Amino acid sequence: MYQGIRISGFGGQGIISAGILLAQAGMIENKHVSWFPAYGAEMRGGTANCSVVVSSDEVASPIVARPDTVIVMNEPSLAKFEPMLKPGGLLIINSSLVNSKPQRSDIRVAYVTCNKIAEEIGTTKIANMVALGAFMGLTGALGVEAISKALPKVFKRAKPELLELNVQALKKGAETKIS
Amino acid sequence: MAEKILMKGNEALAEGAVRAGCRFFAGYPITPQNEVPEYMSWRMPEVGGSFIQAESEVAAINMLYGASATGIRTMTSSSSPGISLKQEGISYCAGADLPIFFANVVRGGPGLGNIAAGQGDYFQSTRGGGHGDYYTIVMAPNCVEEMGNFPRRCYELAEKYRVPAMILADAILGQMMEPVEFDFELVDPKTLKAPDWALGIAAGRERRIVRSYDLREGKLELLNLERMERYRKIQEKETLHENRQTDDAKLVVAAYGTSSRIAAGAVKMARDKGMKVGLFRPITLWPFPAKALAAIAEHVKNFLVVEMSMGQFVEDVRLSVCGTARVDLYARPAGVPSADEVFTEIEKVYQGIR
Numbered sequence: 009m010y011q012g013i014r015i016s017g018f019g020g021q022g023i024i025s026a027g028i029l030l031a032q033a034g035m036i037e038n039k040h041v042s043w044f045p046a047y048g049a050e051m052r053g054g055t056a057n058c059s060v061v062v063s064s065d066e067v068a069s070p071i072v073a074r075p076d077t078v079i080v081m082n083e084p085s086l087a088k089f090e091p092m093l094k095p096g097g098l099l100i101i102n103s104s105l106v107n108s109k110p111q112r113s114d115i116r117v118a119y120v121t122c123n124k125i126a127e128e129i130g131t132t133k134i135a136n137m138v139a140l141g142a143f144m145g146l147t148g149a150l151g152v153e154a155i156s157k158a159l160p161k162v163f164k165r166a167k168p169e170l171l172e173l174n175v176q177a178l179k180k181g182a183e184t185k186i187s
Numbered sequence: 188m189a190e191k192i193l194m195k196g197n198e199a200l201a202e203g204a205v206r207a208g209c210r211f212f213a214g215y216p217i218t219p220q221n222e223v224p225e226y227m228s229w230r231m232p233e234v235g236g237s238f239i240q241a242e243s244e245v246a247a248i249n250m251l252y253g254a255s256a257t258g259i260r261t262m263t264s265s266s267s268p269g270i271s272l273k274q275e276g277i278s279y280c281a282g283a284d285l286p287i288f289f290a291n292v293v294r295g296g297p298g299l300g301n302i303a304a305g306q307g308d309y310f311q312s313t314r315g316g317g318h319g320d321y322y323t324i325v326m327a328p329n330c331v332e333e334m335g336n337f338p339r340r341c342y343e344l345a346e347k348y349r350v351p352a353m354i355l356a357d358a359i360l361g362q363m364m365e366p367v368e369f370d371f372e373l374v375d376p377k378t379l380k381a382p383d384w385a386l387g388i389a390a391g392r393e394r395r396i397v398r399s400y401d402l403r404e405g406k407l408e409l410l411n412l413e414r415m416e417r418y419r420k421i422q423e424k425e426t427l428h429e430n431r432q433t434d435d436a437k438l439v440v441a442a443y444g445t446s447s448r449i450a451a452g453a454v455k456m457a458r459d460k461g462m463k464v465g466l467f468r469p470i471t472l473w474p475f476p477a478k479a480l481a482a483i484a485e486h487v488k489n490f491l492v493v494e495m496s497m498g499q500f501v502e503d504v505r506l507s508v509c510g511t512a513r514v515d516l517y518a519r520p521a522g523v524p525s526a527d528e529v530f531t532e533i534e535k536v537y538q539g540i541r
Contacts, residue, residue, distance in 0.1 A: 028364065032193050035366045041193075043364035047219065048302065068452020068526040070363045161193075 009039075009064040011149045012072035014089050015139075016057035017081025017102070022136035025162060026079075027058035030140065032158035033150050034062035042070035055084055062149055077147060079139050080106060081122065090115075100142050100184075102135065118142055118186050125180050134177040141181020152178050191366040196356065197222035199335035199367050200290055201230065204262045207339035208374035209288070210236035211261040213250040215243055215269060218302045219358040220292035223264040244269045248276030248289075255285040256397040258385025260342050260376060264290040266358075267308055268299060270316075277351055278317030282399025284384070284414070286345030288338060290354040292361040295521030304358035304445055305521040309499035312355045313473040320411060322418055324352035324425070325472040327443045331365035339371050344425055346382065348417045355472060357495070359445045359523065427470035428479045432458065436465035438537050439483055441504050442493040443469050445523070450493045452526030457533050464533055472503075480507040490514045491536050493529055495522065 013030065017023045027043050034041035044059045059072035078089045079100045086106055093099055095114045104123035120142045122135040144150050155178055159171050194202070201223045204212075212227040224240060231238035237254075241247035247263050255261045265273060270291045280287045293308045295301035312325045324344050326337045337354055345352035381387075386395055401407045431451065433439050442450040447468040457464040467483060467490075469476050484490075490512055492501040497520045505514050517524070517532040 028193070031364055035191060035193055041366065043193075044359065045362060047362055065455075066448070066451065067365075068455075069449045069523070070359060070365075071523060071525075073525045074527070 009149070011062045011077060011147065012075045013060040013062070013077045013079070013143070014057060014072050014075040014092065015060070015079045015081070016055065016085035016089050017136075019052055019054050019056045021056070021081045022133070023056040023081060024058055026136040026140055027060045029155060029158050029162050030060045030062065030150065032162050033154035034060075036154045036157050037150060039063060040065060040067050042067040044070040055082070057085065057089070077143060079143060081136065081139060082106065083108060086110065098143075098146060100139055100146070102139060104135070116186055118146055118184055120181060120184050122181070126177055129176050129180065130173050134174050137174045137177035138181035141178035142184035144178070145182030145184050146186065152182060191368050193364050194331055194335070194367045195222055195364050196331045196334045196360040196362065197292065198226050199331045200264070200338065200354065200356070200361070201226035203335035203338040203369065204260075204288065205230050205234055205236070206369060206371070206373050207260065207342050208376040208379060209260045209262045209338070209342075210234065210376050211251070211254040211259055212236070212263065213239040213241045213247040213254075214263050214265065215241050215247050217266045217269045219294055219361045220264050220266045220290070222361070223290065223292070227262075244272035245276065248273040248280075251287045251289070252276060252280055252283065252285060255280065255287045256283070256386045258382045258387070260288070260379075262288050262290070262338070264292065266292045266294045267296050267305070270308065270311070274311075274317035277323065278315070278319050278321065279399045280351050281315070281317075281321035281323065282319060283397050284349040285351065285397065286342070286349055287351045288341045288345055288353070289351070290356060293355065293357040300521065302358060303521065304360075304495060304523055306357060306444060306446065306495035306500070307497075307521065308355065309472065309494070309496055312353065313475070313503070321414070322350065322421075322473055324348075324350060324421065324474070325355050326352070326427075327355050327470060327472050328360060329444050329448045329468065331360065331363060332367045334360055335367045336370050339374065344421070348421055349384075350417065350421070355444065357445050422474040425471060426474045426476040426479065428476035429466075429468040429470060430479070430483065431466040431468075433465035433467060433483050433487065435463055436487050437463045437540055438489045438491060438533065439465045439467050439487045440491045440493060440529070440533065441467045441480070441500075443472060443500060446493045446495055449524055449526050450529050453529035453533055456526065456530045457537070462533070462537050464537065475503045475507065477503070477507040480504065481509065484508040484512045488512045489536060489540050491517060491533060493517045493519075493524065493532070495519050495524075
């Protein structure tokens with residue numbers, strides 16, 4: 009089992025923390041994991057992205073150049089990361105903020121209204137969790153249970169109520185189907 | 188033993204040093220190692236140690252000279268250009284036989300380079316680095332767990348032989364997160380025996396002097412010869428390396444640090460295709476595991492060196508096999524190869540083997 013994931017969006021959308029959460033959950037499930045951030049000359053409101061590997065084997069490179077899954081949370085990320093995706097790979101698009109359509113026909117695409125779903129649950133802050141939920145539901149790579157356990161380890165100072173909203177967002181996202 | 192923690196390489200490095208008994212850290216910020224001083228800035232006060240953000244790299248290394256002279260475990264860290272600035276002080280520490288510990292989280296070079304990973308500081312690390320005739324023990328981790336566990340070994344070797352020791356990492360190892368399990372119990376510095384050369388209150392004992400110069404006729408050479416003997420012992424006893432599937436190999440890939448984990452992925456791809464390929468990974472870069480590599484070269488006649496530099500590490504590989512095997516080079520100066528790219532190079536070389 010090997011899943012190389014790229015998550016990308018605006019700074020502030022929880023891109024980096026969503027990646028850490030995936031790695032933490034993978035570790036809880038006794039997988040080999042790595043997380044690697046893009047850490048160039050970043051700025052507030054600019055783009056952020058990270059690489060996550062969850063694997064049954066040792067991780068060679070933590071930089072995921074040919075992802076199995078790409079999660080794009082904003083418009084500019086689509087053009088940047090769609091070409092990297094492996095043929096047959098999964099593209100999860102936050103269709104609340106991304107209006108363009110992908111160019112490729114050799115990939116699987118899931119449209120998730122992450123912001124809208126998050127807002128319905130209570131706060132747009134958890135739009136990233138809706139996307140992660142979709143990833144888990146569509147790939148089966150990690151269980152909602154593992155992510156739920158990982159949540160308090162990553163967000164050490166978060167209130168329990170907020171963590172509960174995160175779990176709801178994950179579950180709602182996991183209902184995503186590829187149309 | 189301990190529970191697994193998901194940590195950033197830089198944080199594991201800092202925590203590893205603290206757990207190994209480091210109680211003095213002085214540093215100056217530079218990407219991609221900023222998490223080290225950041226971590227130390229709160230962790231040191233927590234364990235009763237000292238953290239100093241120095242006014243410059245030069246100041247930081249000289250603070251280490253002073254702190255280390257009192258016999259305590261010290262640390263500084265920086266990235267390539269910053270380490271260059273520290274070289275004068277490192278040479279002074281080597282000359283004064285001070286067992287300082289430092290880490291270089293290498294970035295792209297030369298000059299200001301970039302903030303991505305590179306391995307261009309191999310020569311600087313393994314050939315002394317500063318002026319004069321000296322060596323530094325160099326350990327090259329290839330995962331976050333080793334970033335956390337190697338500081339302890341660095342301190343022990345540095346103190347045993349009274350030489351500086353360093354960890355040669357890179358931006359990937361510093362910035363990435365992986366699970367870490369510390370393989371040693373917390374060291375309480377109070378339980379460490381005070382060295383018999385350390386400065387302190389001299390009442391009731393002979394005066395001690397820590398310095399890196401000696402103007403008395405012929406004395407410096409004698410001191411250097413004595414140090415040379417210590418270097419020889421280190422080379423004889425303290426090399427570490429890892430062999431993977433080298434026994435039946437027709438081609439062995441040689442790589443260290445980040446390159447070695449990527450190469451390991453490529454070697455696995457080659458094995459899956461039935462190619463007899465192995466991996467040699469030095470864990471200590473100085474002392475270089477030359478004998479272990481020469482032993483492989485007795486039955487393997489083809490090597491492929493993978494390094495994120497123009498061809499520095501390859502020189503030690505060639506010196507070790509000493510003309511008995513063909514050594515090819517896949518150089519990526521300040522570029523990070525993917526396992527696929529390394530595999531393509533393996534295929535090319537492998538096809539040429541008769």
